[in-house]
Amino acid sequence: MGTRLELHEELLKFVPNVYFQPPTSMQIKYPCVIYAKSDKDVVYANDTKYRSIQLYDLTLIEQKPDTDIADRIFTHFGYCDITQYYVADNLNHTKLNLYY
Numbered sequence: 001m002g003t004r005l006e007l008h009e010e011l012l013k014f015v016p017n018v019y020f021q022p023p024t025s026m027q028i029k030y031p032c033v034i035y036a037k038s039d040k041d042v043v044y045a046n047d048t049k050y051r052s053i054q055l056y057d058l059t060l061i062e063q064k065p066d067t068d069i070a071d072r073i074f075t076h077f078g079y080c081d082i083t084q085y086y087v088a089d090n091l092n093h094t095k096l097n098l099y100y
Contacts, residue, residue: 002100004020004037004054006100007035007056007098007100008020010076010077010100011033011035011058011073013076014033014069014072014073014076015031015032015033015060015069016029016031016032017029017030017031017032017033018032018033018035019032019033019034019035020034020035020036021034021035021036022034028061030061030062030063030091031060031061031062031063031064031067031069032060032061033058033059033060033061033073034058034059034061035056035057035058035059035098036056036057037054037055037056037057038054038055038056038057038097039055040052040053040054040055041053041055041099053079053099053100054099054100055097055098055099056097056098056099056100057095057096057097058073058095058096058097058098059093059094059095059096060073060093060094060096061091061092061093062091062092062094063090063091063092064092065087065092069094070082070094070096073096073098074096077098077100079098079099079100080096080097080098080099081096081097081098082094082095082096083095083096083097
């Protein structure tokens with residue numbers, strides 16, 4: 001897996017606007033991905049940490065309800081799940097969990 005900045009560059013392949021934990025005062029342009037760090041998946045072996053992978057919470061926000069961006073992100077990353085769809089403020093949100 002890679003660094004957060006490498007993930008940022010990968011996400012830019014899907015949407016032109018990618019934000020890492022943006023402040024509430026920031027003007028956001030759509031479509032976009034907003035992401036933040038979450039848990040880590042840690043595997044132990046021989047009483048030590050063998051592997052650790054960072055979990056990111058991604059939110060894809062779009063004006064159109066039926067694009068394929070979420071499916072392309074889901075397919076591109078090996079450890080990715082789509083967890084929720086919802087509409088808020090007339091914008092379509094798709095939540096994803098991504099280990100990277």
